[in-house]
Amino acid sequence: MRVRWLAGRSFTAVTGLLLAAGAFAAPGQPAASAARCQAWTGAQPASPGTLDNALNSVAVLSPCDVWAAGFDVSSGGGFQTLIEHWNGFSWAQVDSPDPGSGNKLPQQRPRLLPVQRLGSRLLQRRNQQQDPDRALERHHLEDGAEP
């Protein structure tokens, strides 16, 4: 099996050609061929956060109906839910609730973000349990600095 992973932005021209040729299947249709799959590439998902953005999970319903969920963080704000949808042509951010309140980040929080890259609360908690060097991060969490 020939395996080729694609990160969309390099294939915009190819996408355009295949779009013109009607290569995309309509939502709900069976899985596309490998050639069509390569045409799914569009721009990367939106990253609205000015400090951090990540997607933690994805669900594929069809080639033209994909959902991804994660978070974004902006200066002066807390962690925001981030949900994006792939319609077969492009990713679009979809409004999502942020039920947590009082989740403003301390000033020093942003510089810690790159240390614990994977973003999900599960992974953050796991890292903090495993690595004493990340005690500072745990301190912030226990201070209620996060939702």
Added chain:
Amino acid sequence: MPSPSPGNAFNDLNGVRVVSASDAWAVGDYANGGTSKKTLILHWDGAAWKQVISPSPGGSGNDNYLFAAAATSAHDVWAVGEIVTSTGIRTLILRWNGSKWARVASPDPGGPAKDNRLNAVAVTSTSGAWAVGSYENGTGQRNIVLHWDGRRWVHVATPGLGTSNGLSGVAATSASTVWAVGFFGTTVPLQALALHCC
């Protein structure tokens, strides 16, 4: 719904996969006080959750974690995670063949002395599965994408966006409909990342 908690210090469930109304799997880890963490796998038979014996190959002093599961049938289930040792973190993949869980060899792209993590798994057939995560390369994190070709897990190259990247989720509906998501970037802010194959 009650579920077993075999550890007296830690009991964590991190992932679940439903095969049918009477067949579901939940995976995680557990530990007794003062001992290393072991893999925890629970099975739903339609009436109750029961623990199923699973390997914890890390050995004494090393922690074993499972974070996700995927299945094609009642006789073909995968679980992925990691083994945390004093010298590094190694990928961990287990497979259920209908009667028992067993470890399947998996590569550590960063080498055994670096951190190699698997966070998610997706299955398209008995001869097609994907596991994703991240590994350390000395300067930052890099995507891990492993592909099961029916015989072995192979590390697959992915676009190297930014100086740091990692994958947290993967989903597939067929061999040609596979998406993985995570982050990438060189400086703050790091960006949301979506990759697809093939």
